[in-house]
Amino acid sequence: LVASMEQVDETYIMVKPDGVQRGLVGEIISRFEKKGFKLTALKLFQCPKELAEEHYKDLKAKPFFPGLIDYITSGPVVCMAWEGVGVVASARKLIGSTNPLNAEPGTIRGDLAVQTGRLGPSYYPDRNVVHGSDSPENGKREIGGTAYALCLVM
Numbered sequence: 122l123v124a125s126m127e128q129v130d131e132t133y134i135m136v137k138p139d140g141v142q143r144g145l146v147g148e149i150i151s152r153f154e155k156k157g158f159k160l161t162a163l164k165l166f167q168c169p170k171e172l173a174e175e176h177y178k179d180l181k182a183k184p185f186f187p188g189l190i191d192y193i194t195s196g197p198v199v200c201m202a203w204e205g206v207g208v209v210a211s212a213r214k215l216i217g218s219t220n221p222l223n224a225e226p227g228t229i230r231g232d233l234a235v236q237t238g239r240l241g242p243s244y245y246p247d248r249n250v251v252h253g254s255d256s257p258e259n260g261k262r263e264i265g266g267t268a269y270a271l272c273l274v275m
């Protein structure tokens with residue numbers, strides 16, 4: 122009864138440059154596969170500065186914003202779309218808290234990252250290996266919007 126009312130969503134998951142450089146792409150994909158979600162698009166991509174700024178436009182006023190753009194454009198990222206019931210919220214749980222030192226063990230960030238931007242004067246971004254959309258609306262925007270039309274061919 123409940124299942125028939127549940128909606129299949131899509132989320133945008135991006136392995137960030139530190140995750141790609143550290144060889145964590147397979148591990149991250151594996152966690153989403155084992156959970157039972159469906160991979161619907163994937164691409165290795167060097168994100169141009171303008172696209173990184175568009176993706177993180179809500180954070181423009183943050184002191185770590187320039188560092189965040191440098192970080193995201195510092196090497197290739199792996200862009201993915203994942204589909205499933207409740208995938209947006211579930212992916213956020215699998216990923217864990219933004220600051221890797223606060224992220225629970227068992228989460229991707231909790232198990233695979235330590236580097237926090239909060240150790241210094243907060244001008245540095247957390248290097249936390251992966252991004253996941255924070256709402257179904259943003260999932261749609263990030264996958265299907267003008268920005269990601271460029272990097273995700275469905």
Ligand code: RTP
Nearest residue numbers: 185189219238239245246247248249251252253
């Ligand atoms: P994401 O969008 O990448 O999935 O991460 P999130 O929702 O957990 O975090 P958000 O607040 O949207 O921030 C985006 C990315 O900016 C870096 N960040 N650094 N030093 C800091 O205080 C700080 N806060 C955020 C992280 O790379 C974060 O994922």
